[in-house]
Amino acid sequence: MDLAITLDQRSATPLHKQLYEELRMAILAGRLKPGERVPSTRALSQSLGVSRTTITQSYEQLLSEGYLRAATGSGTFVGCQAPDELLKSRPVEASRPAVARQEARREIELSRYGASITDIVPFEPPEPEMPISFKSGRPALEEFPLDLWRRLTLRHYRANDVSLLDYANGSQGYEPLREAIAGYLRRSRAVTCEADQVVIVNGSQQALDLIAKLLIDRGDPVAVEDPGYLSARRAFLAQGSELLPAPVDESGIIVDRLNSKTFLKTKGKLKLIYVTPSHQFPTGATLTLPRRLDLIAWAEKMGVMIVEDDYDSEFRYGSRPIPALQSLASGDLVIYTGTFSKALFPALRVGYLVAPAPLARVFARAKWLADRQTPMIEQRVLADFINEGHWERHLRRMRTLYDKRRQALVHALETHFGDRVTIMGENAGMHLMIRLSGKFSDDEVTRRARLAGVGLVSARLYYLGESRGDEFVLGYSGLSERKIREGVRRLARVISS
Ligand SMILES: Cc1ncc(COP(=O)(O)O)c(C=O)c1O
Structure with a gap:
């Protein structure tokens, strides 16, 4: 020391x-x-x-x-x-x-960015961990093949290759990993891309942060789904953007509403539109094919870039996946982002973005300035994990597991709440959303749930405009079927008491 x-x-x-x-x-x-x-x-x-x-x-x-x-x-x-x-x-x-x-x-004087960030990302004291938490997007971490991951990691350390310890040759990411991701996205999501369009980032949050920095100037309008993903909104706000809420229904973002005066008058100024088409966050809606095509036509007409966040697209139950928006649009319209936080584990902090070819280099420069590179050992192990077939195998196992957990949740909700519950967005992803009819506020429900040891999130948090106050987001992927059943039983009990 x-x-x-x-x-x-x-x-x-x-x-x-x-x-x-x-x-x-x-x-x-x-x-x-x-x-x-x-x-x-x-x-x-x-x-x-x-x-x-x-x-x-x-x-x-x-x-x-x-x-x-x-x-x-x-x-x-x-x-x-x-x-x-x-x-x-x-x-x-x-x-x-x-x-x-x-x-x-002495009072420390912050930059505009620094000063705004305290309002945009308010300090939230850590919530006490609940015995049963329906927090969304948490993978079944106890099912992760940790032994295998350890073996793959040790293999690299044993090889004594000192380049593992050095700065990478370029900040875009480890080439074999970019190749592996590009191959996977072409096969499973029909994404049109080559490895040199892929930039490896520290989770998709870094992709959103870099997108905001590179494409938004203070005062620029940005369209976001409403309700929508909070951390994306915050990244855009931190760059000084003005958010334009675009409403969502059971088929995803309502493209017709983008043709209202509010949006049309921003033509030439509107920089980007952020969407989660595979499994809208938080409603769980899948953007239908006709709406995908309409959205692309609208973005082309308005000259707006689409940011497609495909955060949990690995998980679909029953229905066939709809090809990514990126695959339906012409070359330079869409920036596609994905993450390994959901299908593997969030502490890995590896995500990626697929940029239109002319932008990939700019992203690599911004990444270099932000933090040089994503840690190399994780990139190499992940490349092996994908190339040696473990990724697809793990996905198949998790799909079966999450499907069972999802069915247990749907069944328990229907059993305990009957026609007082409307379930949405249950055909994909790792969470669903519900509407509960009854004479109580969402605050009251979450408070009572907490007293019964159940962590529950109101969808109010995700609305820019007025929220209905009766919607809740329930993640199921990280909970055993037994805990899911017990959680819903407790919820029904505290609500009816
Ligand atoms: C819509 C959405 N995008 C992306 C992410 C993943 O973020 P990261 O890759 O930074 O862990 C999440 C995680 O909750 C999410 O809900």
């Missing part, structure tokens, strides 16, 4: 006293935490360029006062409790140098 300590060789204060003061301040200010190991006397004497006797003298004083404690054979550690009387007589704040205190109090 390197300690940020400066000793003044020319000072009249002896070095061991200076070091004692520096270490004591670091402990009191919390820069060194209780239980944290401090460097050995030998290591510290080398890194500070002073004698070992000097270090030993200061350590001994700190040990005798209880700031440090020695554990025989394993080293010296910060004491678990700083000496009480010192803390009482000399509060930490008062012991810091005056300059530092002044700086802490």
